Amino acid sequence: MTPGNNGPSTPEDDDPFGYLYADGQARGAQPPTGGYGYPNSVSRVRTVGERQYGQQAPSAPYGQVPQQQGAYGRPNAHYAAPETLPGGAPTAPQHQQPAGGSGGRGRGPNTKGLLIGAIAVVAAVVIGIGVAMMNGSPDDKKDDQATAAPSQSQQNTTPSPSSSESGDAEVKLPTIDAKALRLEGGATLASDVKGAKADGGVYVAGFNAVGAKVTWTVNGIKEKGSYRLYVRYGIPGADANATLSVNGTPKTQPLNMKNFGGTPAGDWEKGWQNTWAVVNLTEGTNTIELSCQQGNQCNAVLDQMWLTTDPPA
Structure with a gap:
């Protein structure tokens, strides 16, 4: 391949803004009307609503521009505005109803209720421990009474001198x-x-x-x-x-x-x-x-x- 003009532009050489440059104008680039770019360029612009899933656009012979289904800037026959569809799109901004109750401000998880519940559990545990310490079990009371009150023999018995003390006397x-x-x-x-x-x-x-x-x-x-x-x-x-x-x-x-x-x-x-x-x-x-x-x-x-x-x- 030798350098030079390879002839009419190919889709790979399309430049939608070629008409703005001198070399593009020399090659015949024109401002966009139905399509844009160089002459015989392939236009890939589609009007809103033109593309339908599951359907294949009609093909055109190589080098020919496929028939536009609607002029640029004009409504297409197959296009329907969202608000005209069943149910329609809302015509005015609407405020989304906050979660957590009707008419109130949006709230996250009920952390206040969880906090109150946790405090109540801790308080119940503390109160239970305090009551247990104050009252004690019956066995503990018996042990305390046995320790605090001397036996009858201890009350009535006075210390007697040991054998060594008697010996010393x-x-x-x-x-x-x-x-x-x-x-x-x-x-x-x-x-x-x-x-x-x-x-x-x-x-x-x-x-x-x-x-x-x-x-x-x-x-x-x-x-x-x-x-x-x-x-x-x-x-x-x-x-x-x-x-x-x-x-x-x-x-x-x-x-x-x-x-x-x-x-x-x-x-x-x-x-x-x-x-x-x-x-x-x-x-x-x-x-x-x-x-x-x-x-x-x-x-x-x-x-x-x-x-x-x-x-x-």
Whole structure:
């Protein structure tokens, strides 16, 4: 192909505005009347309503302009204005009725109602928790009452001194072993019978004769009052007793040295037991005597003596 004029314009060369240019005018371009562009150009302009779906425009021989169904700017016979159709188009602007109710302003979702519902649910939960905390379950009330109110035994029981405290109280008051006693009337020290708790297993023997006596000088009594005098003694499975005197005054009732343990007769080693009696002491120094007098059964041996506070009656 050589450069030059290829002859009449083809549809590919159509330029609707060719008449505005010098080279277009030289090729014979004219302002548009029925069509536009170069001579014999193919016009693709269609009047409103001309095109119908499902139908094919009539074809024309190549190089010929197909018959226009209506002049440009003129109504087409097949065209009908929208307002002439059944139902017609509205002749005046109409306001679309807002959603959410007639005559009112358009509203979105009812967020106010949802918010009120959520607040009501939260309030109900909070109130329920508060009521549960205030009232509690019956089991909780029972537990609280059991914790707050002490039992009857707790109300009526006063603290009692422990064994260590009692021991300390006993230690603070005087104690004495057999060999520290003053012996008279044939009383003597011995250690033949096993089981004595005094130092070295020594005890007082020979107490079974009338006139035998042991004396304990008690020092350091800080307060006047009643005390308990404990005596550890040994018997051969038979009851015994002795006369008890405090500060030179005999007590009307003898010191009871019975066979409380029910030990077998003649068995001195198993016959070790304790007895006690109430004595009234003064502040400072006091004397306590045990003696075998007429009418006493004095077949016993003496091991230790000690004082404790006399519990109230």
